[in-house]
Structures are given as C-alpha cells and as structure tokens.
Amino acid sequence: xxxxxxxxxxxxxxxxxxxxxxxxxxxxxxxxxxxxxxxxxxxxxxxxxxxxxxxxxxxxxxxxxxxxxxxxxxxxxxxxxxxxxxxxxxxxxxxxxxxxxxxxxxxxxxxxxxxxxxxxxxxxxxxxxxxxxxxxxxxxxxxxxxxxxxxxxxxxxxxxxxxxxxxxxxxxxxxxxxxxxxxxxxxxxxxxxxxxxxxxxxxxxxxxxxxxxxxxxxxxxxxxxxxxxxxxxxxxxxxxxxxxxxxxxxxxxxxxxxxxxxxxxxxxxxxxxxxxxxxxxxxxxxxxxxxxxx
Ligand SMILES: [Fe+2]
Numbered sequence: 001x002x003x004x005x006x007x008x009x010x011x012x013x014x015x016x017x018x019x020x021x022x023x024x025x026x027x028x029x030x031x032x033x034x035x036x037x038x039x040x041x042x043x044x045x046x047x048x049x050x051x052x053x054x055x056x057x058x059x060x061x062x063x064x065x066x067x068x069x070x071x072x073x074x075x076x077x078x079x080x081x082x083x084x085x086x087x088x089x090x091x092x093x094x095x096x097x098x099x100x101x102x103x104x105x106x107x108x109x110x111x112x113x114x115x116x117x118x119x120x121x122x123x124x125x126x127x128x129x130x131x132x133x134x135x136x137x138x139x140x141x142x143x144x145x146x147x148x149x150x151x152x153x154x155x156x157x158x159x160x161x162x163x164x165x166x167x168x169x170x171x172x173x174x175x176x177x178x179x180x181x182x183x184x185x186x187x188x189x190x191x192x193x194x195x196x197x198x199x200x201x202x203x204x205x206x207x208x209x210x211x212x213x214x215x216x217x218x219x220x221x222x223x224x225x226x227x228x229x230x231x232x233x234x235x236x237x238x239x240x241x242x243x244x245x246x247x248x249x250x251x252x253x254x255x256x257x258x259x260x261x262x263x264x265x266x267x268x269x270x271x272x273x274x275x276x277x278x279x280x281x282x283x284x285x286x287x288x289x290x291x292x293x294x
Contacts, residue, residue: 026075026092026115035117039072042123042132042200049205055185055192057147057244058199061140072131075113078139086148090139095128099169100162106155111142124203137196138180146244147194151180153251161255168259171225178224179247184208184216184240191216191240191280207234213286215271216240218278221250222258227268228293236271236288240280269293 047069050059065081067073075090082088091105093112105112117131126133141147154176161168181197191209198204208214215237217223224239241247268274270293271285 023091023093023112024115028072028074031072031117034120036071038117038120038123039132040070043067043069043136045202046136046200046205049202050193050199052189053193053205053209054199055187055194057144058140058194061143064143065140067135072117073135075135078135082139082142085143086145088142088148088151090135099158103155103158103162106151107159108155109148109152111139111151113139124201133196133200137200141194141196144244146248150244150248150251153248154180157251157255161259164256164259167263168255171259171262172255174225174227174229175221177229178227178239179219179241182208182229182235182238183247184238185244186240186242194241194244204234208238212281213283213288214238215273215283216280217273218280219246219250220276220278222262223268223274223277225258226262226265227272228270230270231294232291236283236285237273 047062064085065078067078075092079089082090086109088109088111090113091110092115094116095114096102097105097112102112111134113134114129114131118126122130142151154172158169158172161172179195181195183193183195184191184198185194186192193199193205193208195208198208211234214235217237217239219239219241227237230236271283271288273279273282
C-alpha cells in the first residue's frame with residue numbers, strides 16, 4: 001500500500017510531502033503482519049519508556065482508550081471513547097495536510113491520523129508523521145477536556161491566521177511546535193512530557209527530561225511565537241507549562257495584535273536564552289552546530 005503523494009512543500013514541518021487533502025477510509029484489512037508487528041513493538045517500547053516520564057493525563061488517557069497493543073487499532077473503535085469524553089473523532093489521511101485543511105479539521109474536532117505506519121527499518125526515526133506518531137503521540141490527550149479544547153481553539157485560530165499572512169502562520173506554527181509537539185509540563189514529581197513529538201520517540205523521551213544539553217524554560221506564549229525550532233534533531237530548548245489550563249488561557253485572546261507586535265521583532269534562535277526567560281535548566285549546548293533553524 002503506497003500513500004498518494006502529491007508534491008513536496010516547504011512547511012512548518014520542513015520540506016515534506018504534502019498529501020491528498022481528502023479523508024480516506026482506514027484500510028485496516030490491508031495492514032500486513034509486519035505493519036502490526038511494528039505497531040506492537042513501538043507501543044511496548046514507549047509504554048516502558050513513558051512510565052514516570054509522560055504526564056499523568058496522558059497515562060490516564062492511554063488506560064481509558066485501551067488501544068490494542070498487538071494490532072493497529074481501528075480508528076472507528078477509538079472514536080467511541082473520544083466522542084464520549086470530548087466530542088473528538090479521528091479521520092484517516094494520507095499524511096501531512098495543507099494548512100487550511102488541517103486547521104479546518106481541528107476546528108471541527110476531527111484529528112487527522114496518517115493511516116500508514118513506518119517500516120521496521122524506520123523504528124527510531126522518520127522525517128514525517130506516520131500512524132504511530134499521530135495515533136500514539138497525539139490522540140490520547142484528546143481525551144483530556146482542557147487539552148481537547150486547546151486543540152480546537154488552535155484550529156480556529158489557524159483558520160483566522162490564514163487571512164493574516166505568512167508571518168502569522170509562522171508564529172502560530174511555532175506555538176504548535178513548542179506545545180503540542182514538544183511541550184513539557186510541571187508535576188508534583190518533576191517535569192513530565194505532553195508533546196507528541198516526544199511521546200512517540202524513545203530517544204527524545206529520555207533526552208527531553210534527562211539530558212543536560214538543552215534549555216528548559218517556563219512557558220511564555222509571545223516568546224515561543226518568536227522562537228525558531230529544529231526539525232532535524234532533538235530540540236535545543238523545551239518550554240514548560242504549569243497546566244493545560246495555562247495553555248488554554250494563553251490562546252483565549254485575539255491573536256491579531258500579537259501577530260502585529262511580533263512581526264516587527266527579530267526571531268530568537270532555537271537554543272537561545274533571552275532576558276525575561278524563566279530558566280528552569282540552562283543547557284550545556286554541547287554538540288550544537290551552526291546549521292540553521294527552521
Ligand atoms: Fe505531530
């Protein structure tokens with residue numbers, strides 16, 4: 001089974017294939033034994049790695065969703081608890097969508113999930129999102145009412161930003177990157193992971209919490225929207241929220257004046273610490289090269 005690729009485009013996720021916009025039927029009966037085995041192995045590995053590392057909301061949602069550990073779950077099965085908890089449902093897609101389609105789905109409480117899964121040779125790294133990243137990384141937190149509202153608000157904000165030009169979209173993409181994809185959250189037991197890009201990566205799950213190389217900085221919406229990021233390596237800086245309420249509250253205001261204010265300011269580099277940062281851990285920056293940020 002080969003997904004239908006349309007063209008490559010420079011996006012907030014890098015230079016990646018953009019797929020057909022249409023929602024497809026999850027071709028569940030066409031998954032091979034290898035596809036199911038890849039899911040099973042990745043699932044088992046991350047379940048171990050995330051114990052004591054993922055935020056409690058994610059772990060509770062995983063327990064509630066009861067995803068099949070041995071076979072790739074049917075999206076329609078997961079829609080039942082999702083609808084009941086927060087009104088979300090999953091739609092199967094070929095891969096990354098054009099921005100307008102992606103925002104439209106989120107605003108309608110539909111989460112696009114790539115239907116195909118990586119090969120056994122790609123267990124540790126894949127340049128674009130696949131089923132494991134989308135389903136294991138993103139879907140559980142849609143069970144959390146506050147986080148689910150944040151995702152919907154993000155989609156609505158994205159639709160609005162479409163009319164405000166490329167700078168607004170760039171700033172909004174940074175917010176998604178540093179929260180939904182690579183966010184950390186405080187807990188009574190220490191920092192925990194809620195970002196999907198980390199949750200679906202064994203290496204970054206350990207690195208984001210335990211390495212002394214990256215910076216960890218308290219959440220600041222406007223600062224994040226000014227900050228470039230890395231798409232080809234672990235992050236140089238992570239931003240830490242206190243709670244999902246804090247995240248949702250940050251998206252409540254109209255962003256139009258924020259975009260305008262930030263448009264005139266030079267962006268911060270990915271690993272920079274700037275005046276005003278609430279630094280939680282200052283990284284050693286070891287091994288960072290001069291390649292450009294996204
Ligand atoms: Fe993602």
